[in-house]
Amino acid sequence: MTTGGPSTAVQPQPFSILSVGLNIHAAIILPVKLIQTNELYSLYDLLEVRYFINQLNFSDDRYTISDQNWTSAKKLLWQKYKNSEQIETCIHLINDFELSHNKQKYQSDFEVFVRESKIEDFTQTRGETIFVSTIHKAKGKEFSTVFLMLAESFPDSNEKNRQLYVAMTRAKNNLFIHINGNYLDNISCRDMKKKLDPFPYQKSNLLIIQLTHRDIWLDFFIERQKLISCRK
Secondary structure, three states: OOOOOOOOOOOOOOEEEEEEOOOOOOOOOEEEEEEEOOOOHHHHOOOHHHHHHHHOOOOOOOEOOOOOHHHHHHHHHHHHHHHOOHHHOOOHHHHHHHHHHOOOOHHHHHHHHHHHHHHHHHOOOOOEEEEEEEEEHHOOOOEEEEEEEEEEOOOOOOOHHHHHHHHHHHHEEEEEEEEEEOOOOOOOOEEEEEEEEOOOOEEEEOOOOOOHHHHOOOOOOHHHHHHHHHOO
């Protein structure tokens, strides 16, 4: 779990590891998911969601969605996008809508539900999966084991203290705190172990940025088609 924003490079100095309730297992390969938000785009624009809505055959002359159309749209969605990375999000979105609209489904209700939903609302934290998240996006969720990465700066405000409390209380069984400061040196609790790592870690020369569709200039090559064709 990171504290949000770009990763802070670890300074070339010793850092400590506080661990509570250690329960180390043999190394295994697990899938990794990023708990992200859709602040810059709407779930309504997700290809799989748009396909599902198209299969519902919305019409101006009717207001409800028949059970037959709903069931058929779910079946077609699974057949076409069962291998998609976003199919799990779509399934959870559909299931949540069904739970709150189990008697009658209205077209307008589903459209509003999709537009007002956030992608992190449908991130399931159960199962053998590693989730990477900021503290803010992990709020309200719980995990069996949490690895918390803290920067050297001291939490000098009530807001930062609340964030630290939220991060620590996400763990149900095991909590590992990696910190390159000393402001947690005085805390103590049952089964807590502390380890000092004296290895001098250098700043990374690699920066990885995750881009979204809003970072893509779709018409960039419109005026450059001749140049591209000349290079073929």
